Amino acid sequence: MSDRMPYLTSKLQGFGTTIFGEMSALALATNSVNLGQGFPDTDGPREVLDAAIEAINTGQNQYPPAIGVPSLREAIAEHQQRFYGLTFDPVTEVLVTAGSSEGLASALLALLDTGDEVITFEPMFDIYQACIAMAGGQVKAITLRPPTYGFDIDEVRAAITPRTKIILVNSPHNPTGKVFNREELQSIADIAIEHDLIVITDEVYEHLTFDGLEHIPLSTLPGMRERTLTASSGGKTFNTTGWKVGWLVGPAALVSAARTAKQYLTFVSSGPFQPAIAVGLRLPDQYFIEIAADLQAKRDRLCAGLTEAGFEVYLPQGTYFVTVDIRGLRPDGDGMAFCRELPKLCNVVAIPNQVFYTDQRRGQHLVRFAFSKRLEVLDEAVSRLKTLAS
Numbered sequence: 269m270s271d272r273m274p275y276l277t278s279k280l281q282g283f284g285t286t287i288f289g290e291m292s293a294l295a296l297a298t299n300s301v302n303l304g305q306g307f308p309d310t311d312g313p314r315e316v317l318d319a320a321i322e323a324i325n326t327g328q329n330q331y332p333p334a335i336g337v338p339s340l341r342e343a344i345a346e347h348q349q350r351f352y353g354l355t356f357d358p359v360t361e362v363l364v365t366a367g368s369s370e371g372l373a374s375a376l377l378a379l380l381d382t383g384d385e386v387i388t389f390e391p392m393f394d395i396y397q398a399c400i401a402m403a404g405g406q407v408k409a410i411t412l413r414p415p416t417y418g419f420d421i422d423e424v425r426a427a428i429t430p431r432t433k434i435i436l437v438n439s440p441h442n443p444t445g446k447v448f449n450r451e452e453l454q455s456i457a458d459i460a461i462e463h464d465l466i467v468i469t470d471e472v473y474e475h476l477t478f479d480g481l482e483h484i485p486l487s488t489l490p491g492m493r494e495r496t497l498t499a500s501s502g503g504k505t506f507n508t509t510g511w512k513v514g515w516l517v518g519p520a521a522l523v524s525a526a527r528t529a530k531q532y533l534t535f536v537s538s539g540p541f542q543p544a545i546a547v548g549l550r551l552p553d554q555y556f557i558e559i560a561a562d563l564q565a566k567r568d569r570l571c572a573g574l575t576e577a578g579f580e581v582y583l584p585q586g587t588y589f590v591t592v593d594i595r596g597l598r599p600d601g602d603g604m605a606f607c608r609e610l611p612k613l614c615n616v617v618a619i620p621n622q623v624f625y626t627d628q629r630r631g632q633h634l635v636r637f638a639f640s641k642r643l644e645v646l647d648e649a650v651s652r653l654k655t656l657a658s
Contacts (some may be wrong), residue, residue: 272628323540336364343546374530391624445584502545575651601633
């Protein structure tokens with residue numbers, strides 16, 4: 269029997285419904301603690317919320333400018349200068365998007381011709397493969413391996429072919445929580461420069477690193493600003509994932525190309541939320557320090573509990589997520605079956621990491637939990653998970 273979906277283009281055959289939709293629906297149906305999809309369960313800073321309310325109340329509810337409201341574009345440029353010493357023109361080198369997802373989709377649709385290859389690192393956020401496929405491109409995946417999720421730079425070199433056009437780097441990395449260090453980033457930069465490749469970076473968790481680790485944008489390395497297009501957003505930094513306010517920054521030619529594709533997707537979005545995210549980006553340094561410290565405490569709480577529950581835990585360096593090896597509790601290591609059964613067994617939802625790999629066998633025994641929840645919610649989830657071993 270064929271698994272092909274009728275009418276669906278061959279580019280998207282095999283993708284189906286995202287795992288996040290499936291697991292979130294399962295969480296609702298079973299009244300489970302949802303540690304699957306990565307969203308917080310508390311609101312963002314009052315100043316940001318109030319700015320959105322003010323924008324709505326003062327009539328900022330129609331189409332914003334196609335490239336984003338001026339206050340947000342200026343705030344994004346200021347943010348890149350403030351935190352990373354990078355200078356961008358808010359008119360020609362900044363583009364506001366419907367979350368970083370649309371930014372990444374716009375970039376890939378704009379830059380890839382049929383048959384072009386994108387080197388990226390797996391496990392990878394699921395939209396990468398789908399967007400590359402929609403653009404007619406091909407994924408060349410380099411596997412990050414636990415426990416450190418390091419990679420062999422020689423594998424990256426070996427993956428280069430005459431059709432290679434883009435290297436896509438996500439750091440801090442979802443789902444592993446890896447933060448690429450300077451040496452790793454420099455090795456990637458050297459290859460990009462040597463082969464004259466474009467680099468797209470996904471930096472949505474840029475402010476959510478732990479244990480004093482520094483997030484280093486690839487575009488700060490010598491020779492990289494002029495070839496790097498960076499996607500980020502306000503959703504994770506300001507607990508406003510539902511607002512879908514993201515952006516691209518980079519050299520004018522790359523931003524212009526992405527804008528050409530973006531205008532035929534949503535055109536514009538999130539009108540009254542854009543000035544609110546501008547307020548967030550201008551918050552004092554202490555805010556950014558505190559949100560990372562709060563998440564680090566939550567990481568430590570959940571990781572300790574998962575270890576006590578019998579999982580092998582790979583401590584993340586950043587993001588919302590921790591990956592565990594389930595074989596201590598499920599010897600066959602079937603992560604998909606484990607996650608589908610978990611809500612019925614103990615009313616907790618997680619995500620099977622195998623969906624983030626080109627060859628799902630590589631991640632079959634790995635499962636991702638989100639710790640971007642209140643401590644009492646994490647404690648309740650751990651209490652339920654501990655019943656699995658009894």
